[in-house]
Amino acid sequence: MDLSQIVEEIVAAMRDADDRGTVANYIPELAGIDPAQFGIAIVMADGRMIAGGDADTGFSIQSISKVFALTLALGKVGDQLWERVGREPSGNAFNSIVQLEQEKGVPRNPFINAGAIVVADVNLGGHQPRVAIGEMLRFIRYLAEDDGIAINEAVAASETATGFRNIALANYMRAFGTVRHAADLVLGTYIHQCAIEMSCRQLALAGRYLMLDGMHPAGGRVIPPARARRINALMLTCGHYDASGDFAFRVGIPGKSGVGGGILAIVPGRASIAAWSPGLNANGNSQLGTRALEELARRTGWSVFSPTEGDA
Ligand code: DON
Secondary structure (H helix, E strand, C coil), X not given: CCHHHHHHHHHHHHHHCCCCCEECCCCHHHHCCCCCCCEEEEEECCCCEEEEECCCCCEECHHHHHHHHHHHHHHHHHHHHHHCCCCCCCCCCCCCCHHHHHCCCXXXXXXXXXXXXXXXXXHHCCCCHHHHHHHHHHHHHHHHCCCCCEECHHHHHHHHHHCHHHHHHHHHHHHHXXXXXXXXXXXXXXHHHHCEEECHHHHHHHCHHXXXXXXXXXXXXXXXXXXXHHHHHHHHHHCCHHHHHHHHHHCCCCEEXXXXXXXXXXXXXXXXXXXXXXEECCCCCEHHHHHHHHHHHHHHCCCCCCCCCCCC
């Protein structure tokens, strides 16, 4: 298997693709992004990096930040987190409100917006948002070994001005006590973590600890092995919202998407992959990113359900 050639062929196929999906427009600052872009980066367990297309272009990681935020929150409160947020697929849109009332303010999982807002509330921990945001940024820079990673303030401002659904979710959960800080403080934290900008190369590097059972490739442990496995399990079952089943069916790899068009996908023990193309499908997941990962998994045999490597 020549991975560089597979990546080259996937990049060429995505360059020519007609149906690229629709760029997210509910966050005005994201609406103007050119849908013609596609990038992919793969870091192997041995440290090799194979990248193609627009792998060095920064994009808004948006909901992919929920993986890093969850990792931090579990470090702070451990299993107590599961008293305030569930771990079941939602079967609903990422920003759905209806389920919250039925389930008494306890969101289904930490990757839908409501769940991520609870996680942001935990990470806030009585501090000012800038403290929690600073901690998140330092954590991601440490994971990727790249101090150049930063927040796109224009994206954060754009979402602050228009994120009315999230304000509703935060206030609603505050009524149940699952959110404990004022909505503007929690959302200040949440919106800025979503506005972190990274390239495919940087994102794939940041995901290595989930490929390596919780270890940092430069030495030391980021999280215990059991926690890395659980985060991967949540990515597989809940990482693509109401399309998580379809992503598992087509790709078979734990993955987390964001409305910026990025997807972080983890092949335990083998690879940390970031794919990006800004056009989204009807469920708010990258249209070409998903297609590219489907093709990659098919050609490498990297589905976590596959006993062998190679074409299948
Ligand atoms: O809260 C929001 O709506 C965005 N900051 C993040 C949503 C998102 O990325 C959903 N992903 N596919």
